Amino acid sequence: MAAVGIAAPGSSRKRRARGRRSLSAGSGLALGATMIWFSLLVLIPLAAVLISAADLGVGGFWDVVTQPQTLAALRLTVVESLGVTVLNIVMGTALAWVLVRDRFWGKRLVDVVIDVPFALPTIVAGLVLLSLYGPSSPLGLNIANTRIAVFLALAFVTLPFVVRTVQPVLESLERDVEEAAASLGASRLMTFRRVILPSLVPAIVAGAALAFARAISEYGSLVLLSGNLQYRTEVASVRIYGFNQDGNRASASAIAAILLVVALLVIVALDVIQRRLARRGD
Amino acid sequence: MSINVSGVNKKFDDFVALDNVSVDLPTGQLTALLGPSGGGKSTLLRIIAGLEDADSGTVTIEGNEATHLPPQKRNVGFVFQHYAAFKHMSVAKNVAFGLEIRKRSKADTQKRVAELLELVHLSQFGHRLPSQLSGGQRQRMALARALAVEPTVLLLDEPFGALDAKVRKELRDWLRRLHDEVHVTTVFVTHDQEEALEVADEIVVINEGRIEQIGTPDELYDQPASDFVMSFLGPVTTLDGKLVRPHDIDVHTRPEDGTGKKGRISRLLRVGFEVRLTVSLEEVGHPDVEVTVTRANQRHLGLEEGLPVWISATNEAALEPSVQAAQA
Numbered sequence: 001m002a003a004v005g006i007a008a009p010g011s012s013r014k015r016r017a018r019g020r021r022s023l024s025a026g027s028g029l030a031l032g033a034t035m036i037w038f039s040l041l042v043l044i045p046l047a048a049v050l051i052s053a054a055d056l057g058v059g060g061f062w063d064v065v066t067q068p069q070t071l072a073a074l075r076l077t078v079v080e081s082l083g084v085t086v087l088n089i090v091m092g093t094a095l096a097w098v099l100v101r102d103r104f105w106g107k108r109l110v111d112v113v114i115d116v117p118f119a120l121p122t123i124v125a126g127l128v129l130l131s132l133y134g135p136s137s138p139l140g141l142n143i144a145n146t147r148i149a150v151f152l153a154l155a156f157v158t159l160p161f162v163v164r165t166v167q168p169v170l171e172s173l174e175r176d177v178e179e180a181a182a183s184l185g186a187s188r189l190m191t192f193r194r195v196i197l198p199s200l201v202p203a204i205v206a207g208a209a210l211a212f213a214r215a216i217s218e219y220g221s222l223v224l225l226s227g228n229l230q231y232r233t234e235v236a237s238v239r240i241y242g243f244n245q246d247g248n249r250a251s252a253s254a255i256a257a258i259l260l261v262v263a264l265l266v267i268v269a270l271d272v273i274q275r276r277l278a279r280r281g282d
Numbered sequence: 283m284s285i286n287v288s289g290v291n292k293k294f295d296d297f298v299a300l301d302n303v304s305v306d307l308p309t310g311q312l313t314a315l316l317g318p319s320g321g322g323k324s325t326l327l328r329i330i331a332g333l334e335d336a337d338s339g340t341v342t343i344e345g346n347e348a349t350h351l352p353p354q355k356r357n358v359g360f361v362f363q364h365y366a367a368f369k370h371m372s373v374a375k376n377v378a379f380g381l382e383i384r385k386r387s388k389a390d391t392q393k394r395v396a397e398l399l400e401l402v403h404l405s406q407f408g409h410r411l412p413s414q415l416s417g418g419q420r421q422r423m424a425l426a427r428a429l430a431v432e433p434t435v436l437l438l439d440e441p442f443g444a445l446d447a448k449v450r451k452e453l454r455d456w457l458r459r460l461h462d463e464v465h466v467t468t469v470f471v472t473h474d475q476e477e478a479l480e481v482a483d484e485i486v487v488i489n490e491g492r493i494e495q496i497g498t499p500d501e502l503y504d505q506p507a508s509d510f511v512m513s514f515l516g517p518v519t520t521l522d523g524k525l526v527r528p529h530d531i532d533v534h535t536r537p538e539d540g541t542g543k544k545g546r547i548s549r550l551l552r553v554g555f556e557v558r559l560t561v562s563l564e565e566v567g568h569p570d571v572e573v574t575v576t577r578a579n580q581r582h583l584g585l586e587e588g589l590p591v592w593i594s595a596t597n598e599a600a601l602e603p604s605v606q607a608a609q610a
Binding site (some may be wrong): 174185195198199 | 331332333352353354358359360362364366367368369370379380383384424427430431
């Protein structure tokens with residue numbers, strides 16, 4: 001076993017060194033195919049958005065982005081998405097914990113239902129939310145046309161991400177690690193904070209990044225309930241839709257470009273936080 | 283008495299893991315809990331550590347009633363078969379964990395960690411992550427981590443079970459030497475009789491939730507209290523209705539004084555320094571007898587397949603059928 005442990009990194013290093021010099025025919029083809037696929041699907045459309053936005057010129061771009069209505073939409077989108085991400089970090093981890101560690105009646109059902117917000121067409125989710133929390137709410141809760149409606153819709157559609165990334169990691173954690181911490185004198189809370197949580201952080205961060213990315217791009221689920229009121233409940237994607245409907249493709253692309261940058265910033269920030277936390281545990 | 287277990291019962295659903303087990307484990311000794319898998323030895327160790335609750339019975343550690351104490355309060359060091367390393371922490375941080383929980387000063391902790399890493403020969407590896415260590419090194423780290431809190435007793439659950447044969451043997455010798463150096467009361471669980479015989483001061487044989495015998499390795503080997511202990515501690519064969527060890531049988535190529543039984547070597551297998559013979563006896567209905575002789579002895583007597591031989595038990599460990607009946 002020791003011998004295998006020592007041999008493995010060496011052999012992979014060798015493989016990497018060879019890869020740097022030349023690729024075999026098979027892997028060259030595979031790399032080419034994946035790059036073309038990736039370019040067609042992702043890189044070229046992204047570039048097109050940026051080029052389209054560039055039609056405005058720097059001044060035009062700045063004007064579109066600093067319009068009060070656009071700024072309000074961007075601010076609402078980012079703030080609510082961040083809020084929903086924080087909520088998911090807490091509730092998603094708790095849900096995953098309950099699903100992995102607790103035994104209760106109907107657990108299997110809950111485990112399946114978790115994915116529904118993800119699987120449901122977003123406009124259907126929007127209809128469901130509207131009929132439950134709209135003007136004719138059977139619960140007597142009318143939150144239509146408020147920012148709470150936006151938050152609720154975002155929370156609904158992003159629910160599965162953290163749960164589903166944390167759940168398998170939690171399942172794979174060995175129980176004896178917690179027992180070791182206990183026999184060394186650590187309370188349950190301390191064991192969670194110092195032993196379990198650090199192991200979950202990468203999964204939580206991955207889930208949070210997915211949830212945030214989903215939240216800033218959300219359209220279908222909130223468009224019915226939020227009322228899309230200018231300066232109040234209009235989110236960035238609705239603003240993009242509006243510009244596009246007005247035939248102003250370049251302005252729509254400008255906002256799209258901003259969303260792209262925000263998404264990148266948050267994903268990078270989360271990655272940095274994760275590295276920090278990983279190092280602190282060291 | 284360092285650890286006193288009295289009348290402990292434990293069931294998992296319908297499975298009886300421990301059946302009214304009582305045992306005293308003396309201070310400063312290295313004791314092995316030996317037995318087949320599923321026999322209850324790990325459960326007993328986990329009950330002593332507080333990782334499992336007994337259904338009934340009491341556990342006392344160094345005179346303190348510990349039956350209902352949580353594991354955090356027992357001051358017990360525990361080493362697991364699969365290391366249970368804190369994977370995101372460096373080796374030094376792993377070892378320091380218990381000290382940090384106890385809020386020792388930074389300087390104290392650092393000094394103690396350095397001492398322990400020295401003790402387990404991992405001084406150069408303090409900054410590494412557990413995943414960068416071999417299995418044997420990881421288990422030494424786990425041992426240092428358990429020893430860091432100066433436990434009253436050190437409990438090891440199949441500590442070498444996940445390691446390959448060579449590392450296993452090295453670590454076994456090393457554990458014995460470590461114990462002679464540190465003198466902490468140590469209990470380890472194993473299903474490997476050779477490991478127990480080689481390392482332990484005292485062996486507790488456990489089978490099907492019950493204690494079969496307690497004694498020193500010599501006592502157990504030479505005076506097994508039951509059929510089970512005799513056959514679990516080493517190979518056995520039957521001669522004249524008695525359970526005998528294959529190497530406790532004398533072989534002659536001619537009738538000596540009339541006590542030997544006549545037979546024929548039906549099979550001869552050489553394994554390293556020993557030669558294993560299967561002897562078919564003339565007596566009707568007597569099962570074949572397994573005999574082990576040294577390579578030198580085989581050469582000296584010119585033993586080979588088909589040769590007639592006379593065999594008799596030496597007066598070493600042998601178990602009369604009546605004793606077996608009494609034990610059962």
